[in-house]
Amino acid sequence: MLRSFDLVLIGVMTAAAVVTYSIKHRADDKLQEVRRLETEIRLEKDTIDLLKADWALLTQPSRLERLTNVYQSELQLVPTAPTQLAMPVELPMPRSQLPMPETTIEDLIASAGGNVAAAIKGVDEARNRAPASAIPVPIPRGGFPVDIISTGSVKR
Structure with missing residues (x-):
């Protein structure tokens, strides 16, 4: 009987070792995947920083002015009039x-x-x-009364 009990214990130990190894192997695979994703994220952040720097370089006013002077005959650019953006009639009227x-x-x-x-x-x-309420009325962000925000009008 002792022999069969030893064989059962050896089988349980072997099964536990196999389960432990498989869990460790899956954890290592997940750790490698996390490291790969962190590397991709770092690469994307670096790319975004590089693109922001390129955009800042390309949109420098002095560079754009120089380009408009060079290509003035082809582009025929004129300054933007204030009425091209919004007509005075379209602006909200003061209350x-x-x-x-x-x-x-x-x-x-x-x-x-x-x-x-x-x-x-x-x-x-x-x-x-009715008695006045002791509950304070919250003021929205910006400190403007609610009627100004909801109507869009401006008090002057």
């Missing part, structure tokens, strides 16, 4: 210059019927009677 509507919202509500006006008046009265 102080916005036209005032002929009818106000209160006039529209009053003309809709007494029930609507009474309901809104009741809401306004309830709001005025």
Whole structure:
């Protein structure tokens, strides 16, 4: 019986050694793949840095001015007028210059019927009677009030 038990233990040890070796081999393969990917990433970063340097060299104003002078007859370039980018009519109007509507919202509500006006008046009265909230209202990034951001108009 001792002999068969020894054979079973030897088999278990052999199986454990094979499993350990296969796990180690897979881990080494993954480590090589990680190193290969890190090398590729480093190469891509170096390429991006090189391309940024080339772009900076190619877009130097003095170089571009020299090229425009050399190829002026072929390109027939002219300075860009400010109206080519945006017309003054397309720019947003300051809030102080916005036209005032002929009818106000209160006039529209009053003309809709007494029930609507009474309901809104009741809401306004309830709001005025309600205690002020202790919860601070967050200010968005940039510190601008929300109405300026949502409407796109600029207060001057």
